[in-house]
Amino acid sequence: MSLEKKYPKEVKQILAKYPPEHKRSAVMPLLYLAQREEGYVNKDAMKDIASLLDITETDVASIVGFYTLYHDKKAGKYRMQVCTDLPCALRGADEFLNNLCGNLGIKVGETTEDGLVTLEEVMCLASCDRAPMFQTQGPDGIKYHEYMTVDRTMELIEALKQTEKEAK
Amino acid sequence: MEHILLRHRDIPDFNKLNVYKKNGGFAAFKKAVTKMEPTEVTAEVTKSGLRGRGGAGFPTGMKWSFIDKTNWPHYVVANADESEPGTFKDREIMESNPFQFLEGLAIASYAVGANVAYIYLRGEFWQVAAFLDEKIAEMEEAGILGDSIFGTDYSLKIYTHLGAGAYICGEETALLESLEGKRGQPRVRPPFPPSYGLYGKPTIINNVETFTNVPPILSNGADWYKSIGTADSAGVKIFSLSGRVRKPGNYELPFGTTFRQLIYEHGMGVQDGRSVKAIMPAGASSSLIVVDDKVLDTPMDYSSVRTVGSDLGSASVIVLDDTVDIDWVINKTIHFFKHESCGKCTPCREGNYWMRNLTDRIHEGKGSGDDVKLLLNVAKQMQGKCLCALGEFSTMAVVTGIERFPQDFKKKTKA
Numbered sequence: 219m220s221l222e223k224k225y226p227k228e229v230k231q232i233l234a235k236y237p238p239e240h241k242r243s244a245v246m247p248l249l250y251l252a253q254r255e256e257g258y259v260n261k262d263a264m265k266d267i268a269s270l271l272d273i274t275e276t277d278v279a280s281i282v283g284f285y286t287l288y289h290d291k292k293a294g295k296y297r298m299q300v301c302t303d304l305p306c307a308l309r310g311a312d313e314f315l316n317n318l319c320g321n322l323g324i325k326v327g328e329t330t331e332d333g334l335v336t337l338e339e340v341m342c343l344a345s346c347d348r349a350p351m352f353q354t355q356g357p358d359g360i361k362y363h364e365y366m367t368v369d370r371t372m373e374l375i376e377a378l379k380q381t382e383k384e385a386k
Numbered sequence: 387m388e389h390i391l392l393r394h395r396d397i398p399d400f401n402k403l404n405v406y407k408k409n410g411g412f413a414a415f416k417k418a419v420t421k422m423e424p425t426e427v428t429a430e431v432t433k434s435g436l437r438g439r440g441g442a443g444f445p446t447g448m449k450w451s452f453i454d455k456t457n458w459p460h461y462v463v464a465n466a467d468e469s470e471p472g473t474f475k476d477r478e479i480m481e482s483n484p485f486q487f488l489e490g491l492a493i494a495s496y497a498v499g500a501n502v503a504y505i506y507l508r509g510e511f512w513q514v515a516a517f518l519d520e521k522i523a524e525m526e527e528a529g530i531l532g533d534s535i536f537g538t539d540y541s542l543k544i545y546t547h548l549g550a551g552a553y554i555c556g557e558e559t560a561l562l563e564s565l566e567g568k569r570g571q572p573r574v575r576p577p578f579p580p581s582y583g584l585y586g587k588p589t590i591i592n593n594v595e596t597f598t599n600v601p602p603i604l605s606n607g608a609d610w611y612k613s614i615g616t617a618d619s620a621g622v623k624i625f626s627l628s629g630r631v632r633k634p635g636n637y638e639l640p641f642g643t644t645f646r647q648l649i650y651e652h653g654m655g656v657q658d659g660r661s662v663k664a665i666m667p668a669g670a671s672s673s674l675i676v677v678d679d680k681v682l683d684t685p686m687d688y689s690s691v692r693t694v695g696s697d698l699g700s701a702s703v704i705v706l707d708d709t710v711d712i713d714w715v716i717n718k719t720i721h722f723f724k725h726e727s728c729g730k731c732t733p734c735r736e737g738n739y740w741m742r743n744l745t746d747r748i749h750e751g752k753g754s755g756d757d758v759k760l761l762l763n764v765a766k767q768m769q770g771k772c773l774c775a776l777g778e779f780s781t782m783a784v785v786t787g788i789e790r791f792p793q794d795f796k797k798k799t800k801a
Contacts, residue, residue: 285550
């Protein structure tokens with residue numbers, strides 16, 4: 219189903235933000251919309267956005283490729299993106315990530331067996347005073363988790379698992 | 387002293403419209419729209435000495451006065467892409483004092499004759515953008531935004547726009563490209579945005595903190611604002627303090643506060659009672675300052691920080707204690723810039739790739755003294771050869787790290 223059919227209200231709201239002759243500006247918000255359900259943008263959605271904005275599929279793909287928050291491959295339902303940049307690293311982020319890998323039994327870039335969490339390492343998230351920290355990118359958008367410990371992270375993952383079960 | 391920008395720390399519920407209004411909120415915007423000519427607003431901001439808070443420190447009023455009045459429509463864009471490692475001030479403003487920021491943005495829009503303003507937020511500020519959308523809707527409902535504002539014929543719409551994880555979009559022309567739906571790669575300047583900006587139209591771009599300074603300037607007058615801070619750096623600044631301090635966080639202080647006051651009085655000193663080895667006053671883009679008593683007593687303003695061999699930038703002060711190895715620090719900063727280089731200019735794209743390889747080798751203890759020399763050489767060759775500041779910034783910590791802390795590299799390398 220096309221994006222416009224699936225999310226008519228959202229698409230209309232997004233397009234209203236920009237002058238009609240510059241509707242290409244809507245490509246980024248539309249990509250977030252396309253990514254909402256499955257966590258990545260598939261080829262059909264790119265085609266769909268291209269025709270909606272009168273640009274080429276290559277234009278759309280170049281945006282997906284350039285920005286780190288768009289994905290063209292499926293991963294875990296939640297991407298857990300840990301900041302290990304300099305300020306966070308000065309407050310223990312590298313050790314935190316290392317221990318978290320140990321606890322989850324996966325390496326950076328891998329996904330837990332149940333497909334719930336993909337662990338990623340990212341650049342500065344503007345939360346340098348509250349390290350260690352990470353964001354989760356999932357169907358409900360992006361959320362910050364600050365002053366984290368491995369224990370608190372495992373609790374968060376348990377809670378996500380619980381929500382999953384209840385949804386089923 | 388009461389806060390001028392972080393007023394939510396003094397007044398509870400300051401992010402609620404009625405509380406903000408009760409405490410003088412929107413009086414400045416109303417005064418501007420109903421009693422002042424746009425040029426008078428710009429003149430007052432110019433007189434206040436306010437300089438851009440995004441890092442470059444360009445005089446704000448002067449920037450506004452550059453807007454091309456022969457080409458319409460005009461746009462105003464708030465740079466909320468806050469991505470410099472060590473910077474986290476704009477987020478606190480938007481989360482806790484959103485109306486003062488929005489009011490400043492609205493005043494700026496009136497001053498340059500814009501009827502549409504965009505707030506470009508980094509994609510990670512997803513929740514902040516949703517929060518600002520609510521606040522904008524509340525202002526529209528209260529008649530502070532929209533058509534016929536305060537019964538005049540002035541109209542203004544404000545929209546949020548989320549980026550998607552690219553440091554380069556904090557560079558103003560890359561931000562505009564991104565807002566136009568393209569890859570965030572800087573444009574050749576000139577022309578500058580006040581003559582050729584968003585959609586090729588005259589555009590004023592300022593940092594979130596810059597806009598937040600505007601309402602109090604208009605309410606209390608330029609002379610009041612100028613009386614705070616130092617001669618060349620008027621007013622207050624939010625210093626984002628991070629690294630090895632006991633109490634990291636944002637501190638709103640007058641320009642001219644010393645490093646010692648920030649680190650020891652506000653930040654409660656260094657962790658485990660250690661001493662400060664180096665300071666990065668402008669985040670990952672800093673030249674590293676070798677710390678001694680003279681440095682600690684240096685006032686933090688645009689010109690004084692230069693006298694100790696660095697720049698104040700966005701005032702994101704990262705503190706490195708005496709256990710931190712500088713070869714590790716530049717390994718971290720280079721990994722950052724390698725990841726964030728947009729790829730447009732060859733010296734930055736290739737230079738950061740090779741600097742990353744070299745610093746990895748040195749940091750792993752597999753490098754030689756020649757590798758350090760080569761690293762310094764690559765960094766120096768990149769300088770002055772890129773379209774935007776990213777290429778330049780990526781070399782700062784490398785060059786000053788190697789030149790000012792040679793012992794850290796000697797320790798790590800084979801002869």
